[in-house]
Amino acid sequence: MRGRTAGTLFVFKKYMHSTIGMLLQNKSDVLPRYLLMMALLGGAGGAPGWDDIHSLLQAFGRRLFGRDFNLERSLRGFINDTFGGKIDPGLILHGLSRYGFGVPALLDLMGSLYTGTPGRGFDPRKEGQNIPYPTIDRSRALTMGNILPVDVGKLIGPTKDINAAIADQTQKASGAVFSVGFNIYKALVDNNLAATDPKRWERAVPRLMGSASKAFRFWNEGRERARIGDLSAPSIVKFDARDTEHMMEILATAAGYQPLRVQGAWDNIMAKAEVQKFYEDFAASGAEKLQHDLDRLVVDKHCILTEGVMRMAWPGTTLVAMGIEVDDPDADYLYETRMAILWPLDEHGLFIGEDSYVGGNGFEGIANRKVDPADIILYRATESAA
Numbered sequence: 001m002r003g004r005t006a007g008t009l010f011v012f013k014k015y016m017h018s019t020i021g022m023l024l025q026n027k028s029d030v031l032p033r034y035l036l037m038m039a040l041l042g043g044a045g046g047a048p049g050w051d052d053i054h055s056l057l058q059a060f061g062r063r064l065f066g067r068d069f070n071l072e073r074s075l076r077g078f079i080n081d082t083f084g085g086k087i088d089p090g091l092i093l094h095g096l097s098r099y100g101f102g103v104p105a106l107l108d109l110m111g112s113l114y115t116g117t118p119g120r121g122f123d124p125r126k127e128g129q130n131i132p133y134p135t136i137d138r139s140r141a142l143t144m145g146n147i148l149p150v151d152v153g154k155l156i157g158p159t160k161d162i163n164a165a166i167a168d169q170t171q172k173a174s175g176a177v178f179s180v181g182f183n184i185y186k187a188l189v190d191n192n193l194a195a196t197d198p199k200r201w202e203r204a205v206p207r208l209m210g211s212a213s214k215a216f217r218f219w220n221e222g223r224e225r226a227r228i229g230d231l232s233a234p235s236i237v238k239f240d241a242r243d244t245e246h247m248m249e250i251l252a253t254a255a256g257y258q259p260l261r262v263q264g265a266w267d268n269i270m271a272k273a274e275v276q277k278f279y280e281d282f283a284a285s286g287a288e289k290l291q292h293d294l295d296r297l298v299v300d301k302h303c304i305l306t307e308g309v310m311r312m313a314w315p316g317t318t319l320v321a322m323g324i325e326v327d328d329p330d331a332d333y334l335y336e337t338r339m340a341i342l343w344p345l346d347e348h349g350l351f352i353g354e355d356s357y358v359g360g361n362g363f364e365g366i367a368n369r370k371v372d373p374a375d376i377i378l379y380r381a382t383e384s385a386a
Contacts, residue, residue: 016144016145016147019144020048020144020147023048035047038095038142038143039095040095040096041095041096041097041101041142042094042095042097042139042142042143043090043091043092043093043094043095043098043139044075044092044093044094045093045094045095045139045143046095046142046143048144048147049144049147050143051143051144051145051146051147051151052146052147052148052151052152052153053071054070054071054072054153055146055151055152055153055154056152056153057069057071057153058070058071058153059152059153059154059156060156062278062281062282070271070274072093073271073353074355075089075092075093076089076093077344077353077355079092079093088122088123088124090122090124091122094137094139095139095142097137097138097139097141097142097143098137098138098139098260099122099124099135099137099260100133100134100135100136100137100138100260101138102122103133104120104128104133104134104135105119105120105121105122107128107130107131107133108120108121108128108129108130108131108133109121110130110131111128111129111130111131112129112130114130115129115130117129117130124260124261124264127245128245132243132244132245132248133245133248134245134248134249134251134252134257134259135259135260135261136252136257136258136259136260137258137259137260137263137264138257140258140263146172149172150169150170150172151169151172154168154169155169180204183203183204184204186203186204187200187201187203187204192227192228193227198213198216198217199213199214199217199225199227201213202214207256208256211253211254211255211256212254214253214254215250215251215253215254216254218239218249218250218253219239219241219247219250222238222239222240222241223235223236223237223238223239224236224237224239224262224265226269236262236265236266236269237259237261237262237265249261249262285314285315285318286314286315286317286318287312287313287314287315287318287335289312289313289332289376289378290310290311290312290313291310291311291312292306292308292309292310292311292339292341293308293309293310293311294306294307294308295307295308295309296308296340301345302344302345303342303343303344303345304342304343304345305340305341305342305343306340306341306343307338307339307340307341308338308339309336309337309338309339310335310336310337310338310339310358310362311334311335311336312334312335312336312362313332313333313334313335313371313376314332314333314334314335314366315329315332316328316329316330316331316332316333317329317330319333319363319366319367322363324363324366324367325367326367326370327367327370328370331370331371332370332371332373332376333366333367333369333370333371334366334369334370334371335362335363335366336362336369337358337359337360337361337362338358338359338360339356339357339358339359340356340357340359341354341355341356341357342354342355342356342357
């Protein structure tokens with residue numbers, strides 16, 4: 001990345017790599033202070049390489065064990081279980097930067113000295129109780145993000161469209177300068193939004209103009225919406241310009257900041273999309289022929305446990321793509337291991353997750369366990385069942 005051209009095109013990557021080099025050259029004094037400060041401001045996500053580790057673990061979990069292992073989601077569950085929901089997991093995972101560096105909570109606490117009403121603290125669901133002040137999420141701006149030029153986990157993990165994954169990571173590796181061209185192209189060929197919709201062009205124009213456009217939409221429409229149509233699009237977050245804190249969030253958006261209410265809503269949507277993609281990719285792999293022979297079932301108010309021997313017929317072509325040699329790619333092979341699955345429930349008794357744990361590597365020796373097609377019985381809904 002030396003020279004004027006390379007230094008200009010990859011200026012942001014150059015800054016990040018220079019920072020890493022500086023830390024490695026000062027391991028005894030600067031590095032410990034940096035890690036301590038980032039733990040306070042950025043939480044676990046402030047550690048260099050956090051995003052790369054998160055993505056790789058998720059890809060290996062899907063590729064090797066057929067499970068959707070999401071490090072952040074697992075840590076959120078662990079924190080909630082450990083502290084009984086008294087500490088917001090976001091504070092540990094993303095630090096003070098997730099909550100405007102604690103400024104809104106501090107101002108609200110100071111206001112409680114006069115009103116007697118407890119402040120909102122770090123509860124992301126609460127607005128200011130005494131002093132209205134927008135909570136801005138700066139965690140993404142503070143942390144390094146991916147250190148590697150591409151998200152390796154997205155490339156090695158199972159996916160329905162490897163070409164789309166390669167194209168997405170090519171744009172990511174090209175840096176911020178080339179991404180401008182990619183964003184302009186995406187805006188030009190966007191089929192979800194009308195050409196007159198300002199949301200379509202917000203990523204293609206300079207950041208200042210895009211932020212101003214977004215803030216105007218929040219004020220004019222009273223909401224942030226999905227990228228599907230315009231007036232018919234579902235609302236992500238609602239804004240009331242007559243509410244002081246909401247109006248301050250709109251002004252903060254115009255200045256280029258992201259309100260926590262908006263970021264939190266998008267995070268929830270992306271988390272659901274990741275889970276959906278996992279099951280879509282799993283179905284596309286052809287390994288949907290499975291049997292969970294249960295010998296243990298535990299049910300309580302908050303969770304259901306199912307445990308037993310899991311058997312899955314994996315297509316030979318999928319195993320070959322995973323690097324496992326088989327003698328007949330057109331045949332199915334038996335994946336078998338003991339598996340326990342936890343199904344957490346919400347207050348309405350609906351499933352909100354699936355955490356699976358295996359007692360061994362079901363792929364070990366799978367090439368020697370060819371499945372006889374006669375041993376597979378597929379469920380088909382009959383007219384009476386339908």
